[in-house]
Amino acid sequence: ETGVTQSPTHLIKTRGQQVTLRCSSQSGxxxxxxxxxxxxxxxxxxxxxxREEENGRGxxxxxxxxxxxxxxxxxxxxNALELDDSxxxxxxxxxxxxxxxxxxxxxxxxxxxx
Amino acid sequence: xxxxTQSQPEMSVQEAETVTLSCTxxxxxxxxxxxxxxxxxxxxxxxxxxxxxxxxxxxxxxRFSVNFQKAAKSFSLKISDSQLGDAxxxxxxxxxxxxxxxxxxxxxxxxTVNP
Numbered sequence: 001e002t003g004v005t006q007s008p009t010h011l012i013k014t015r016g017q018q019v020t021l022r023c024s025s026q027s028g029x030x031x032x033x034x035x036x037x038x039x040x041x042x043x044x045x046x047x048x049x050x051r052e053e054e055n056g057r058g059x060x061x062x063x064x065x066x067x068x069x070x071x072x073x074x075x076x077x078x079n080a081l082e083l084d085d086s087x088x089x090x091x092x093x094x095x096x097x098x099x100x101x102x103x104x105x106x107x108x109x110x111x112x113x114x
Numbered sequence: 115x116x117x118x119t120q121s122q123p124e125m126s127v128q129e130a131e132t133v134t135l136s137c138t139x140x141x142x143x144x145x146x147x148x149x150x151x152x153x154x155x156x157x158x159x160x161x162x163x164x165x166x167x168x169x170x171x172x173x174x175x176x177r178f179s180v181n182f183q184k185a186a187k188s189f190s191l192k193i194s195d196s197q198l199g200d201a202x203x204x205x206x207x208x209x210x211x212x213x214x215x216x217x218x219x220x221x222x223x224x225x226t227v228n229p
Contacts, residue, residue: 033216042118042205042219043159056216088157092217102149103217105159 002027004093004106012112013081021076021109023091031055031096032074033103034066037088049074050096078111086113116141118208120220127196128228134181135191135223137206143167147209148182149217150191154202162204165189193225201227 005024013019025032031050035043045058049068063079072093078085088110092103117140127133139148150162165173165182172180177197181190193200206220 035217035219040222042207042221043217045216045218048216058216090159092159102161102164104161105151107156107158110157 004091004104006089006091006106006109008109009107010110010112012114014114015081015083017081018077018079019081019111021078021089021091021111023074023076023093023106025072025074025091025093026104029093029095029104030072031094032068032072033092033094034074034076035090035092036060037090037108038084039087043090046076081113083113086111116143116208116210116218118206118218118220120206120223122223123221124224124226126226126228127193129196129198131196132192132194133196133225135193135204135206135225137189137191137220139187139189139206139208139218141187141208141210143210145211147211148180148189149207149209150178150180150189151205151207151219152200152202153205153222159205163191196227198227198229201225 007022033048034046037043047057052068065077068074088108090108091106094103119138146167148165152160163175177194179192203222205222207217209217
């Protein structure tokens with residue numbers, strides 16, 4: 001059983017650019033959630049994907065968007081990058097219907113916006 | 115909206131001793147889940163323990179146990195026989211049963227284990 005993987009590990013962009021982060025969910029999981037973790041803070045929920053559709057969104061602007069593919073992997077896209085977008089982006093997978101809400105996290109992508 | 119508060123930004127404990135990390139939360143739901151996650155310097159968030167609100171018995175996982183006080187909306191984590199490998203950031207998290215897997219996290223407690 002493979003765990004949640006994310007790529008890339010680190011990324012440096014400049015303000016105004018666009019970025020795509022990738023996540024492969026754990027085997028057997030059909031739901032992917034994305035979180036933003038600013039330095040020294042707890043993760044903040046961005047959105048969740050289930051069966052290739054957005055299924056819940058946190059307080060993030062539309063320039064944060066995502067996709068989920070038939071194999072349940074997912075992408076997070078951020079347009080018009082701002083300095084405050086610098087953070088650790090965590091992907092978590094789970095299986096909807098298991099009832100206990102347990103999520104399995106990837107190692108994260110560290111995004112730096114200059 | 116649900117909120118999770120961890121009032122101890124930092125805690126330290128001597129190796130082999132016991133430490134308790136505090137967490138309070140606010141919700142109007144009656145059925146939900148509470149979690150403690152550990153985030154070491156490697157950044158990977160690891161589930162330590164899970165508690166279902168409807169279960170009165172406090173969850174236990176080896177050296178880790180919780181004190182769940184539903185009326186007080188308190189959910190503390192006790193680590194017994196602390197080990198150097200327990201040093202990490204610990205996050206308390208809340209999840210509604212009905213909203214799938216969305217979690218609300220606290221700000222975290224940095225635990226240092228002294229040899």
